[in-house]
Amino acid sequence: MRKQIAAANWKMNLTLQQAETLMDELFATPLELSENQEAVFGVPFPYLISIKNKLAGKKNVYVAAQNCYDKKSGAYTGEVSAEMLNSIGTDYVIIGHSERREYFNESHAMLAAKVNICIENGLKPIFCCGEPLAIREAGTESSFVEMQLKESLFHLSAEQLTGFVIAYEPIWAIGTGKTASNEQAQEMHAHIRKVLSDQYGVVVADSISILYGGSVKANNAADIFSQPDVDGGLVGGASLLAADFTAIINSLK
Numbered sequence: 338m339r340k341q342i343a344a345a346n347w348k349m350n351l352t353l354q355q356a357e358t359l360m361d362e363l364f365a366t367p368l369e370l371s372e373n374q375e376a377v378f379g380v381p382f383p384y385l386i387s388i389k390n391k392l393a394g395k396k397n398v399y400v401a402a403q404n405c406y407d408k409k410s411g412a413y414t415g416e417v418s419a420e421m422l423n424s425i426g427t428d429y430v431i432i433g434h435s436e437r438r439e440y441f442n443e444s445h446a447m448l449a450a451k452v453n454i455c456i457e458n459g460l461k462p463i464f465c466c467g468e469p470l471a472i473r474e475a476g477t478e479s480s481f482v483e484m485q486l487k488e489s490l491f492h493l494s495a496e497q498l499t500g501f502v503i504a505y506e507p508i509w510a511i512g513t514g515k516t517a518s519n520e521q522a523q524e525m526h527a528h529i530r531k532v533l534s535d536q537y538g539v540v541v542a543d544s545i546s547i548l549y550g551g552s553v554k555a556n557n558a559a560d561i562f563s564q565p566d567v568d569g570g571l572v573g574g575a576s577l578l579a580a581d582f583t584a585i586i587n588s589l590k
């Protein structure tokens with residue numbers, strides 16, 4: 338049974354003090370995560386160690402970095418390597434978020450290299466894909482997302498892709514309060530799984546957790562997560578509020 342995951346993406350928000358308060362509020366009552374459910378906290382680099390410490394001894398909870406560099410080490414002032422992230426106990430790395438593709442010009446090839454270096458260093462990528470509004474309006478979102486997967490993931494082996502995590506985040510739904518409908522989310526998630534199945538076989542495709550992202554809130558999470566090919570969510574704004582993110586975690590299948 339593939340994992341059902343509620344992943345927080347704090348983006349560039351919160352001071353350390355605010356972050357620690359948020360975690361204390363979240364864990365004031367123990368989270369109820371079953372065997373196949375996980376909560377993941379995608380936090381800014383400077384907070385990874387502190388938040389990891391807050392999670393110590395708790396079950397099925399993990400930390401994620403929001404990015405890493407695609408080179409091993411060396412003269413890359415200001416960058417953070419996968420090896421460094423692994424050395425501080427990071428579990429996951431969000432790779433290819435649309436904000437990084439757009440504002441930092443991350444190419445398909447660069448994202449493929451980032452995925453590789455994460456895997457080499459024992460980090461689990463959460464690979465993001467999703468179309469902009471113009472592509473959705475043109476009706477070509479399926480082939481657009483398929484191209485994103487092919488360009489950055491299809492060099493991987495079946496073994497490397499087994500148990501992988503992908504987040505489908507339509508750009509027009511991120512931070513806009515406008516979620517994809519249940520039908521739109523299910524349709525794209527099923528398409529992603531079909532594309533993976535055609536390339537890697539049904540067993541690998543069925544092992545991959547496909548998260549939905551884009552204005553997931555406490556009041557719509559259960560509906561979206563109930564779709565058969567939606568295995569949880571990657572959550573921005575609503576992950577900054579303890580009560581809301583708790584409700585989202587409790588909405589996992």
Ligand code: PGA
Pocket residue numbers: 346506510511512513514550551552553571572573574575
């Ligand atoms: P949002 O962000 O939940 O605020 O729309 C989601 C994301 O960008 O991962």
